[in-house]
Amino acid sequence: MKKNTAGLPALAALVALALAGCATTIRLEAPRTPTLDTTGIHRVAVRPFEAATNASRAAAASLTSQTTSRLQATGIFTLISYATVSAAITGGTGADNFVDAIFSGRITHYDVRSGTRQDPVFNLATGAIELRRVFFREVELSFEYFFERARDGLIIGPVVRRDSASSSHENADRVSSETALVNRIISNQLRTFNNDVAPHVIRITRTFETESDRALRPLMNAAQDQVRSGNYIAARHSYLAIWHDHGSVAAAINASILYEATGDTESAIALMRTVSAATGAPRAAQVLSRLNNELAHQAGVGAFGDQRSAAERVADHAIAEVSRVLPPNARVAIHNNAQASAGLVNDVIDGMIGAFLQRGIPVVERQLIELILAEQNLHADGSVTDRDFISIGNLAGANTIVIVGLSGVGAARRLQVRVLDISTGTVRMQSGTGSEWQL
Numbered sequence: 001m002k003k004n005t006a007g008l009p010a011l012a013a014l015v016a017l018a019l020a021g022c023a024t025t026i027r028l029e030a031p032r033t034p035t036l037d038t039t040g041i042h043r044v045a046v047r048p049f050e051a052a053t054n055a056s057r058a059a060a061a062s063l064t065s066q067t068t069s070r071l072q073a074t075g076i077f078t079l080i081s082y083a084t085v086s087a088a089i090t091g092g093t094g095a096d097n098f099v100d101a102i103f104s105g106r107i108t109h110y111d112v113r114s115g116t117r118q119d120p121v122f123n124l125a126t127g128a129i130e131l132r133r134v135f136f137r138e139v140e141l142s143f144e145y146f147f148e149r150a151r152d153g154l155i156i157g158p159v160v161r162r163d164s165a166s167s168s169h170e171n172a173d174r175v176s177s178e179t180a181l182v183n184r185i186i187s188n189q190l191r192t193f194n195n196d197v198a199p200h201v202i203r204i205t206r207t208f209e210t211e212s213d214r215a216l217r218p219l220m221n222a223a224q225d226q227v228r229s230g231n232y233i234a235a236r237h238s239y240l241a242i243w244h245d246h247g248s249v250a251a252a253i254n255a256s257i258l259y260e261a262t263g264d265t266e267s268a269i270a271l272m273r274t275v276s277a278a279t280g281a282p283r284a285a286q287v288l289s290r291l292n293n294e295l296a297h298q299a300g301v302g303a304f305g306d307q308r309s310a311a312e313r314v315a316d317h318a319i320a321e322v323s324r325v326l327p328p329n330a331r332v333a334i335h336n337n338a339q340a341s342a343g344l345v346n347d348v349i350d351g352m353i354g355a356f357l358q359r360g361i362p363v364v365e366r367q368l369i370e371l372i373l374a375e376q377n378l379h380a381d382g383s384v385t386d387r388d389f390i391s392i393g394n395l396a397g398a399n400t401i402v403i404v405g406l407s408g409v410g411a412a413r414r415l416q417v418r419v420l421d422i423s424t425g426t427v428r429m430q431s432g433t434g435s436e437w438q439l
Contacts, residue, residue: 024159024208024224026261027349033300035196036156038302041100045070045082049105054108056141059147059182063105063143071103074198076304082099096150104253105145105276109162112178114136115379119168122296123356136168139181143189145196149308152413155176159196199301206257209283216248223254225358232258240271248348249281256287265295311344315351317436322343322352322402323359325419325428332356333364335373335389337416344439345404348415352402364396372396386427393422402426404439413439 018282033039046068049060063226071077080099090389095102107242114137121132142163146157163185167176176184211220219242226235236258242251252275259268269291326332334352338345354364372395375389393401405416414437419429431437 014292015370023210025189026206026208026227026257028204029206029207030260030297031301032195032200032202032293032297034198034200035159036199037305038076038101038147038156039300040313041147041149042078043099043101044077045080045085045095045099045101046071047082047086047101047104049107052107055082055112056107057143057342058179059110059143059186060107060396062183062186063107063145066190067103067105067145070190070193071197076156076198082393094150096194099150101147101149101156103145103147105143105158106143106269107143108160108185109142110142111140113173114178116381117168123353132170134168134170135172135175136166137175137178137181138164138166139185140164141182141185147197152409163189199304206260210254211250213246213248216242216246216251219246220248220251220254223251225398227254227258232238232261234259236262243275247279249275249279249284253283253287256291260294262292265291265298269295287331311347312351314437314439315355318348318404319352319355319431320429321431322417322419326361326400327421331362331398333369333393333396334366334403335369335392335401335403336366337384337403339405345406345415348439349404352404360368364398368396386425390422390425393420415439 015123029112046064049058049063049067051057068079068338072079085095085098085102088098095117115134116133116142117137118131119134120129122128125132140162141160142160144158144160146155146159165176165184167180167181169175206271210225211217215331220237223235223238223242226232236255239255239258242248243255247371252271256272259265259271269288272284272291273289275281276288336342338347349366353366356363369392372392373384376392389401389403393399399422401420402423403416403418403420407414407416414433414435415431417431418427420426421428
């Protein structure tokens with residue numbers, strides 16, 4: 001089951017307040033995006049970890065098992081059998097028909113040392129330092145993991161982990177086994193695995209500003225008392241009043257903290273933008289920068305709640321952009337101008353046609369467009385000009401033609417959309433190169 005992470009708190013306040021000297025602090029819960037950019041990755045196959053040597057095969061198997069369990073536990077990913085994906089790749093079928101990414105890893109260093117040594121031990125009875133033979137075992141392990149995006153092979157990562165573990169005892173039977181030491185290292189190094197692959201929440205502390213103007217301190221103290229009593233809304237109004245009436249930057253910053261505490265980071269940013277512009281105070285600029293970073297994290301985490309495929313997401317964006325420039329009496333022809341991955345573009349066009357028809361916008365049948373192209377002998381090399389498209393639109397009875405294609409490859413692949421006004425021969429809209437057009 002997938003878990004919708006869009007419900008993660010924007011920035012929720014914890015109940016507890018603390019006093020740090022004379023300053024009041026408040027604890028907040030803040031969403032964070034993962035170390036690896038796994039946005040848009042929902043279906044994942046786990047490729048078994050590669051062993052560095054024959055001796056490290058057990059460690060590789062343990063890593064595969066533990067990372068698989070942890071990926072499943074995030075609630076973000078649907079796990080697909082790697083055997084299924086591997087068979088599809090071998091058979092010439094693209095992995096992206098089954099998964100969005102393949103999670104992979106490898107052991108980069110593995111070393112085990114064991115034996116005996118002489119350790120100095122203090123003898124309480126004699127007061128002397130004696131050498132005693134002890135048995136020991138030491139394991140060093142380094143590994144890395146990453147995602148390989150299925151549609152273009154882009155490597156997301158890697159995350160590199162390395163650690164060592166050891167055990168010693170005078171009794172050889174009580175020395176930890178190699179497997180136990182390996183598993184200790186793996187468990188320790190995977191403690192933050194969730195933070196690497198999935199959105200998560202951290203706790204942060206905000207410290208309220210103090211006012212250097214002694215005349216304003218009674219007002220600031222009264223507002224601080226409201227914070228301590230948990231009355232954040234009233235305290236925010238008090239701080240805002242101090243800012244508006246007296247121009248106190250400290251009061252404005254405290255009000256922005258309380259906007260954050262009540263989940264309204266946008267209002268906190270708007271306030272600090274005004275304060276920074278009005279005063280030029282470096283501290284206001286610092287707080288504004290921090291708030292913008294928080295908002296970026298919130299937006300990034302929100303993207304994980306979007307369960308749409310890349311084609312659906314881009315189609316929705318294209319529909320919105322094209323709809324803005326359509327004339328009131330639009331009759332639309334849509335043409336797939338892609339020379340490669342035409343099926344992917346057809347998926348986008350299908351979404352566009354459905355949306356236009358639902359809105360009562362007539363759409364020319366694609367078969368009619370194809371027939372006109374064939375009659376005009378314009379299929380051969382794909383070099384169809386805007387003048388040709390205008391002619392095609394006229395023959396099809398359309399007053400607007402939407403030309404959809406692709407540009408770039410891999411991570412640079414973008415949907416290209418142009419809207420031509422057939423009556424005037426002008427371009428009404430041309431898509432850009434931003435991530436919103438990325439397929």
